[in-house]
Amino acid sequence: MDHDHGYKHLFSHPELVADLLTGFVNEPWVEELDLASLERVSGHYVSDDLREREDDLVWRVRWGEGWCYVYLLLEFQSTVDRFMAVRLLTYLGLLYQDLLKAGELAPDGRLPPVLPLVLYNGERRWTAPVEMAELITPVPGGLEAYRPDFRYLLLDEGAFREAELPERNLAAAVFRLEHSRKPEDLQTVVHRLVEWLQTPAQRSLRRAFCVWLGRVILPGRFGDTEFPPTNDLREMESMLSERVKEWQEQWKQQGLQKGLEEGREQGLEQGLEQGLEQGLEQGLEQGRTQGEAALLLRQLERKFGKEAMESWRPRVEGADAETLLRWSERILTATEPAEIFDDGQD
Secondary structure: OHHHHHHHHHOOOHHHHHHHHHHHOOOHHHHHEEEEEEEEEOOEEEOOOOOEEEOOEEEEEEEOOOOEEEEEEEEEEOOOOOOHHHHHHHHHHHHHHHHHHHOOOOOOOOOOOEEEEEEEOOOOOOOOOOEHHHHOOOOOOOHHHHOOOOEOEEEEHHHOOHHHOOOOOHHHHHHHHHHOOOHHHHHHHHHHHHHHOOOHHHHHHHHHHHHHHHHHHHHHHOOOOOOOOOOOHHHHHHHHHHHHHHHHHHHHHHHHHHHHHHHHHHHHHHHHHHHHHHHHHHHHHHHHHHHHHHHHHHHHHHHHOHHHHHHHHHHHHOOOHHHHHHHHHHOOOOOOOHHHHOOOOO
16 A cells, blocks of 8 residues: 555656656657646546546646647556456546536547556566457457457556666656665665755655655665655665665675575585595495404314314404405415414514
8 A cells, every 4th residue: 555655646746747658658649748737637436326436546638739638547556457458448438427527528529538557567577458359259240340449558667678768757767766676776766866856846746755765665675674754855865875885784794694604504514425425434444344354253263163263253353454354365374373363464
């Protein structure tokens, strides 16, 4: 709700709507608009069956030399609505009913044109049809001629590349703030806004940006950081500048801490791996030595009897692998056990 209210507050200012039209509606008729005549119109309608429907924002502006109006329906949306065309077509019908009741028609007695505009700021790209015909099952034989001929203009903020956004444009600044991910990017846009919005007449717009930044953008990007409320855009810039320094230092410390933790984890893993390898090698060596000792004792028993084997068992079982190998070679030619063990080499 804060996000929707913040958006509505921003686009309740004619300067922002004017920049939205001139910067993002690239059609020849926009050049003929008298943007100084932009006027907010009630967007609250009651249909004939007394069900209330409410648009987000409705504006009108003089077009050409006459008093033909162009009505702008700004439908703010953060999630993809497949049937958005149906919603807007309903809003359009209610708007035309209201104009008929008020007698606000074009000089030729017809209804004024309407620009249905969806301003989408979600993370996913917009995939819903922008034409009503795409939502209706086609029927052959001529019935398709009676389908409603209606479409709306979609502005998907996240689909614009930086190079496609106009430089000195308030609506583009909103898009940049919405999709900035680095504190430095926020700081850059806020600095530009301070330069652009300096006149006393822009005080309300400056305040609207401050409220939106403090309640929506900054908590959304850095939820654990509290910003004192302010209506001064310069003060907001100054606070943001200080916080950027704090964030950078915090992230530096967090990065260092993370590096130390990862280093300890890697060291522990390497230590365990080395320990396992060493243990395996020692186990294999020990097993090999025990096997050689058992073989030598068996040879002693067969050649010199069980008593001789038991007599020399402690010495055999206490010898290392190299010594056991040397004794095993000498048992082949020895005539008595002493010749194997008492040669002075062990």
